[in-house]
Amino acid sequence: MGFLSRLFSRKKPSKEVAKERLQLVLSHDRMDIPPGVLEPLKDDLIRVISDYMEIDESGIDVRFNNQDSEEGRSLVASIPVVRMRRERTR
Amino acid sequence: MGETLVITSGKGGVGKTTAVANIGAALASRGYCVALVDADIGLRNLDVVLGLENRIVYDLVDVVDGFCRLKQALIKDKRHDGLYLLPAAQTKDKTAVNPEQMKRICNQLKEINVSDEAGGAKYFDYIIVDSPAGIEQGFKNAVSGADRAFIITTPEVSAVRDADRIIGLLEAEELPDPQLIINRIRPGMVRTGDMMDIEDIVSILAIRLLGVVPEDDAIVVATNRGEPVIENSGCTAGQAFTNMARRIIGEEVPLMNLDVKESLFARLGSFLGLRQR
Ligand SMILES: Nc1ncnc2c1ncn2[C@@H]1O[C@H](COP(=O)(O)OP(=O)(O)O)[C@@H](O)[C@H]1O
Ligand SMILES: [Mg+2]
Numbered sequence: 001m002g003f004l005s006r007l008f009s010r011k012k013p014s015k016e017v018a019k020e021r022l023q024l025v026l027s028h029d030r031m032d033i034p035p036g037v038l039e040p041l042k043d044d045l046i047r048v049i050s051d052y053m054e055i056d057e058s059g060i061d062v063r064f065n066n067q068d069s070e071e072g073r074s075l076v077a078s079i080p081v082v083r084m085r086r087e088r089t090r
Numbered sequence: 091m092g093e094t095l096v097i098t099s100g101k102g103g104v105g106k107t108t109a110v111a112n113i114g115a116a117l118a119s120r121g122y123c124v125a126l127v128d129a130d131i132g133l134r135n136l137d138v139v140l141g142l143e144n145r146i147v148y149d150l151v152d153v154v155d156g157f158c159r160l161k162q163a164l165i166k167d168k169r170h171d172g173l174y175l176l177p178a179a180q181t182k183d184k185t186a187v188n189p190e191q192m193k194r195i196c197n198q199l200k201e202i203n204v205s206d207e208a209g210g211a212k213y214f215d216y217i218i219v220d221s222p223a224g225i226e227q228g229f230k231n232a233v234s235g236a237d238r239a240f241i242i243t244t245p246e247v248s249a250v251r252d253a254d255r256i257i258g259l260l261e262a263e264e265l266p267d268p269q270l271i272i273n274r275i276r277p278g279m280v281r282t283g284d285m286m287d288i289e290d291i292v293s294i295l296a297i298r299l300l301g302v303v304p305e306d307d308a309i310v311v312a313t314n315r316g317e318p319v320i321e322n323s324g325c326t327a328g329q330a331f332t333n334m335a336r337r338i339i340g341e342e343v344p345l346m347n348l349d350v351k352e353s354l355f356a357r358l359g360s361f362l363g364l365r366q367r
């Protein structure tokens with residue numbers, strides 16, 4: 001697209017569009033957490049939360065939701081609570 | 091002791107084979123002894139780009155399977171003293187070799203004496219591996235023996251995205267700090283804002299830059315003839331590959347100004363028969 005036609009069409013230069021699309025797609029690609037990261041994260045969550053409440057470890061579900069929202073992806077953890085602890089164990 | 095380099099990309103058709111042939115030829119013209127390894131098993135290309143397709147007797151898979159010795163499979167380049175090709179097999183697939191075996195070949199190449207003279211000694215200074223496209227076993231094979239990695243991309247969204255993926259995978263393969271080659275830049279389009287420029291791509295990928303190659307018809311012509319473009323010293327792509335070879339051996343070479351060719355002064359210069367550089 002020539003200089004003059006851009007002046008009249010007032011369109012963004014296509015390289016700016018390319019950059020924006022690339023940055024968005026990469027922010028998603030890079031968020032892909034390998035399974036080797038999620039498992040230890042789950043173990044750490046169990047450890048920390050168990051200080052405050054008794055939980056059903058077999059029912060735990062930790063994942064990244066794949067729905068794209070404004071802020072990008074989010075980490076969603078569903079942790080069944082059996083009962084609260086009166087005092088912290090640590 | 092020699093060093094093994096790999097040129098890889100994720101996306102196909104972005105210039106890996108062209109870069110391997112030309113950087114290899116440029117290193118050889120500077121007096122280094124270089125082995126080019128075609129790791130694209132089943133889709134061999136490096137032999138035709140170098141014009142050596144009629145000389146192949148044995149290939150990489152023959153070496154791995156023990157049908158021949160490594161030295162028997164190495165083909166001497168026609169034009170450059172010290173440049174050799176280890177061709178890929180054409181009729182097998184990527185699973186014919188595993189990363190362990192590939193690593194062994196790269197290590198053997200570092201130790202082999204390729205001197206023709208009795209009692210003479212000549213060892214490879216550089217081994218350059220041409221990687222297939224993709225992220226599967228062919229990629230893993232290609233990078234398994236490497237000491238340094240180079241990622242090549244074109245200034246397009248899809249190619250840069252794949253390059254980003256490869257950077258992550260190289261980290262997992264313990265090849266951190268790869269360097270970037272940007273190929274097929276068209277200065278005219280960059281100037282009008284219709285192509286991402288060097289700075290855009292480098293800042294998005296956040297890795298070091300080895301060099302930039304312009305889109306150049308001379309590459310098509312050279313590939314037709316089966317010879318590297320660095321022969322053609324007047325062409326900018328050839329100059330770009332020579333500059334990259336010099337950076338690989340540790341020289342400080344500034345990026346060339348790709349706009350120069352189209353500036354009024356240069357146009358005038360070439361009109362008068364003057365040549366830049
Ligand atoms: N800078 C360039 N200018 C013009 N053509 C190029 C350039 N780089 C590569 N090509 C052409 O692009 C095609 C793909 O290049 P190739 O090196 O085979 O890519 P890959 O090995 O990554 O698949 C070839 O036809 C090659 O001649
Ligand atoms: Mg190739």
